[in-house]
Amino acid sequence: MTLTGIAAQVSTGTNPLTHLFAGAKRLGGVYHLDYERAVIITDDHTKRECGGVPRHGFLLAAATVPDQESQQPLDEDEVILLRVRNVAQLPNQAEVVATRLAAMRDADLRDRPPSDVLDALTSSQIELSAFECEVLGTFYPSTAGGHQFIQWGADLDNVYAGARYFVYTPSPEVLSFIASYPERTEDEIDRGDEPNLITLGHVRFASTRRRAESAGLAQVPVHVRVTDFISRKTAVLGMTRAGKSNTNKTICTAVFEHSRMTDESIGQLIFDPQGEYASVNQQDQTGLRLLGEEWVRIYKFRADPANPQEEALTLNFYNQQELVAVRGLIEECVSDLDAGYVQAFRAAEVTEPDQNDYATQGAFQAARQQASLGRFALYALLAKAGYKVPTGWSGIRIQMAGAMSTLLLADHPDAVTPDTTAGYVRINTADGLQNAMTWLCKRLTEAASKAGLPQQYASLDFTKWQNAGAWNAIRAAYDGTGGTAVLNHLKNYVEFHDPRSSGNFVPKVLKDLADGKIVIVDLSYGSERVGTRMSERLVRGLLDAANNRFRSNLPARKIQIVVEEAHRLFDRENSNKNDTDPWVRLAKEAAKYEIGLMYATQEVSSIDPRILSATHNWVIAHLNSDRETRELAHYYDYAEFADEIRRSEDRGFVRMKTFSGKYIVPVQVAKFDHSMINNARIAAGLLPIDAPNTGI
Structure with missing residues (x-):
């Protein structure tokens, strides 16, 4: 400019x-x-x-x-x-x-x-x-x-x-x-x-604008330098519908335009909990994805395979490293069911236990065994619901007595494979999972009946299986003794499973960011727990890659991260207790790696004060609580604006302090529109395009 x-x-x-x-x-x-x-x-x-x-x-x-x-x-x-x-x-x-x-x-x-x-x-x-x-x-x-x-x-x-x-x-x-x-x-x-400036909005001192309009002061432009937002922390604070996302989109588009004008790769990673960044919504009549498939990559569940701009954000449900995210997705799948067996199914513990949680080695090993039996039942249930087992899957290893595995193999020759450790077997096919699970369910049903086990199985001891809490909780969903609702619900979630996925989409995202692309992670499908897991994994991978470059004395790659609903991630309690949390690491280490962070929230008081103290840019819209404005009053002279911040609910009316700015400026942020997208496209060497549904 x-x-x-x-x-x-x-x-x-x-x-x-x-x-x-x-x-x-x-x-x-x-x-x-x-x-x-x-x-x-x-x-x-x-x-x-x-x-x-x-x-x-x-x-x-x-x-x-x-x-x-x-x-x-x-x-x-x-x-x-x-x-x-x-x-x-x-x-x-x-x-x-x-x-x-x-x-x-x-x-x-x-x-x-x-x-x-x-x-x-x-x-x-x-x-x-x-x-x-x-x-x-x-x-x-x-x-x-x-x-x-x-x-x-x-x-x-x-x-x-x-x-x-x-x-x-x-x-x-x-x-x-x-x-x-x-x-x-x-x-x-x-x-x-000559600095690169953008017109972020117009000066606005009051909610009432009558005199400003008559005096010709209602459309006075406010220019800010794009570089203020690059490699620095930016807080966009305000209530829902106060214009936070509008501000974020405007800044993201300006950063992209700046990167193309200067030929400097600045990747942007946007965590999109509502899908509004990834789509062309009715309110904006435009969207970041219109910057072009060569510059915008969207990772999402239910991606359109015919759309080159979209990448599937799917899980391999049989990958034990993804078990937490898988369980979160399954819990969402059955969240509308309230039967007792469903509650037991949801509570079944199948993840590897933490040894620090157990007083003795014996107790820890017993918990590991219970969890492995639970995983076996879960994988069998998934196979029955139509989740394809990956080719070459290493399978699940469980403890099974030799006599029992012998009789199982007699009925189903390919169900299990003896493990190198005596008393253990391995199951690595869909048929093997279902045959072994069905056989065990049938035997336990027979053992509980008056007639008892058939003669050929009478010598077997099923006590361990009868006492396996997680296995039995999932068994009720598998064999229908509790009901068929869980199985039927799971069949509707097969599209979230990709047996070819390694679960490691992080390298692809990192490459896109290194190429200066905008990466939008659409988390509008799936549970909050799944979205949190995906986000944490990406941030952890990003920080590890940045740390490796730092230790190798390589130049940092400039990356901007945009986080909505930041109060869920940057809470004070977690920041004080867990320095290994990826969001805590990001807040503390981002500046060292030239990673910019733009976080949006309505709960200022929930954000760790160390993060707030390290924030360079402040864009403050309407907050309705004096608790939040009192927290805000610790920074610059926002105490002077507390009453107006609580009183004025006008969308996009903010009080802004930038890194280069010398004082707080009241601003009406400009509405994110299609002209911003086309200006950025031109900077990237692309032709302007018509706005969807408008014909302009």
Whole structure:
């Protein structure tokens, strides 16, 4: 983006501060000034002429020639930036209030407007008012690279008597300069660089916009530098439907456009819990996937095999390394069933136990055996439901007495294979799983009947199987003794299983990111537990790869990660207890690896304060709780905005502080639209395309 307006004018050789008063309107004067606050005096007529004085509005104070402020040089080469905080008391406030009361009384008694019963002097007196303002800092002229520019200091280095200062409301052009400062830094001027800026939105001081519109201040653009969001942490905070996703999409598109313009690979990994990033939704009438199949890859369950942009995010249900995710998906599958046997089925423990949870080695080995029998029953149930066993599957190894395996093989010659360890067998086919499971179920049913076991099986001891809790819980679903609902439900989830999947989709994702692509992980299908498992695995793989490059002294690969519903992942309790958690690692190690993190949540108080303290960019929309705004008040001067953040529910109305920005700026974030997509496509060397369903 080419610099325009004030940013482009200040290098003309004249005092750059004079440009700040072009088109400015004089609001009043300062009658008190210290290092932190200023009190200004004005009147109702002047306020109307200036378009109103909204809370948190920006004002300029300077020691200027009173009659021709915009034409004459400044008495002092500095301009103080003020932010309106609240109304203030006049020195003669009691007298003014008494006069106002008298005027209102007389007007009421005579049934006439106050202007008809007041003389001009009295009318002028009662219209006086004052505002308390926060001193944000000082603009002053400086030189870099042989060019003049407007420098910023976050304080005052001197305080004159208040009567020397006059106060102005900036013109739309100057207001844009203030809200976007610095559009060009001193270092960039020295190097001759032009920063890549995007118009994130427009200045918005208040929910009520009537006076801003009449004064021509409702569409003042706010420019931010894209590089502020790259390799840094960004918090996008606000209630549901407050515009967080809109902001994220706008920034993601801008980062992609920047990467293509600079030919720098910046991969973006977006965890999409609702599927809104992966699709062209009705609200946006556009979507990130329209950036092109060569630049956007979507990993999802139920991927369309005919769509080259989509990759299947499937599981090999027989891969023991994916057992946690598999169990999560199965639990979701039967979540609408409440029969007792279903509850037992869901509670059956089939994962490998942790030895640290057991006091003795014997207890640990017993738990391992119980879990292995449970896995055997689960895999047999899956085979019965139509889940294809992978070719070359290593199978499941279970303990089975020699006499029992001999009789089983007599009935089903290929059901099991004797293991190298005596007393163990291995099962590695679908027929073997079902034949062995069916045979055992039948034998236990016979053993429990009055007739007992047939003679050829009478010598067998089934006590271990009768006491195998996990195995029996799953058996009730397998043989129908509990019911057939679980089996029927599982048949509807076969599409989540891919026997060819190694379960290791991480390398493919890492390659896409290294190539500078946008990778969207669509988690809208499947349970939250499955989505969490998939996300954790990706983040862990990403961090391990970044760590390997770091230790090998290789340059870091810039990657941006976008996380919705971050309070589920970055909670304080987990951060304090588990440093091995991938999300905790990401929060702590991302900067070292040049991994940017943009996290969105409505629960600021749930985020570990170490993450919040390391956040560079803040985009704060509506929050409805004083608990959340109190937490937010610990950072910068957001305490000043707490009441408005709770009160204003306008979608996209945010208070923003960026890495380069010097102060908080109230912004109405621009709506994510198709023109952003087409601008990014052009930067990538692609032709613009029509917006879906609009024909534009």
